[in-house]
Amino acid sequence: MTTDSTPSDAELWDERYRESRRIWSGNPNTALVREVEGLTPGRALDLGCGEGADAVWLARWGWQVTATDISRVALDRAAEHAAEAGVAERIDWQFHDLGVSFPKGEYDLVSASFLHSMGDLPREEILRRAASAVAPGGVLLIVGHAGFPAWEHDHAHMELPTTDEVLASLELPPGQWDVLVSEEHERVQNDPDGNPTTRTDNALKVRRR
Template identity: 50%
Template sequence: MTHEHESLPEEMGEDFWNERYRSGERIWSGRPNRHLVAEAGGLSPGRALDVGSGEGADALWLAERGWRVTAVDISFVALDRAAAHAAERAPDVAERITWLEADVTRWSPPTPGFDLVTAQFMHLRPEPRARLFAGLAAAVAPGGELLVVAHHPSDLERGVPRPPDPELFYGGGEVVAALAEGEWEVLVDEARPGEQTLDGTTHTVHDLVVRARRLG
């Protein structure tokens, strides 16, 4: 995931992310992503897959609402930290989450098995991104939903401090292209505005939000 103004190495693999998480006691805010709260808050709990789960805020939010969550991340440092955060909550919350270390560009989730598949701010290069979207879509059970959130490419045009690599950004069409025609209903596909403080300056930013329901 990329959330901040920074230079990107050619390969953001396991070593990169483990070192990133070791660099501070908490890297992210500890709060669930606002688009997950907005889009999934009204869904009935079932089985959820949280891809790129980081320090676990989204997985914990889902588990506290009754979801059984498989939380996947490439960094064992992040997963250990997330499990520790879960242990601080009610025992039944921690029991609802399975923490799984995996490189999601190479790992295939069980298909179809999840009532909600969520991927927040997964900024990969086009080829692994296309494979990821196909795998996420395949993992959604009939009647389940897919939620993909990312920094919208328009942020680059507006001067928001983002990694200066347009290849890492994408529009909703790339996500929708991974959905088999006639098998999905696209509920949301928009660039949603908000505010984010970066380097001490508050910017108007836009996040891509795509939410789709698998028919059946």
């Protein structure tokens, strides 16, 4: 008898997070902050929450957050971050392989920031499910990379759609949604040697009528 020794996506991400005590900066994504600051806090869903910076920021601003990730290592770190920030009671951490399972309920904000994966991620299908989880009057915010820096060789094969391509893939019913933001933006990120470099990302923000 033979067994498939190929690691699952969850195992790949757990291994990635174990490489360092902290993978990300611990700060919320700048696009999320910019696009959410003016919204009235309600129920939020954070897809691919990683170590929890976005979820913690949302909770601090009064949102009741459901935050999901495929890595239990990341979720454990995120829960520690929330406890340290004093907002643990405002965040429900959930393990999901979003290609297999999805959080229940409707949300006033659904956020998917950099939902790119090293594995086989059905991103378009997941984002359509994200749109269906937006409550009437609620907002879907999708932030992605428009390109990868030279040092990230492992991602060279990854498809990086434009906001127009993301919008088309959502297959939103005509007349039921408004496009609020669809644009590229630049941000500064340090390279592995600590040198600041400019990266280009994009953001799509739509509201259900």
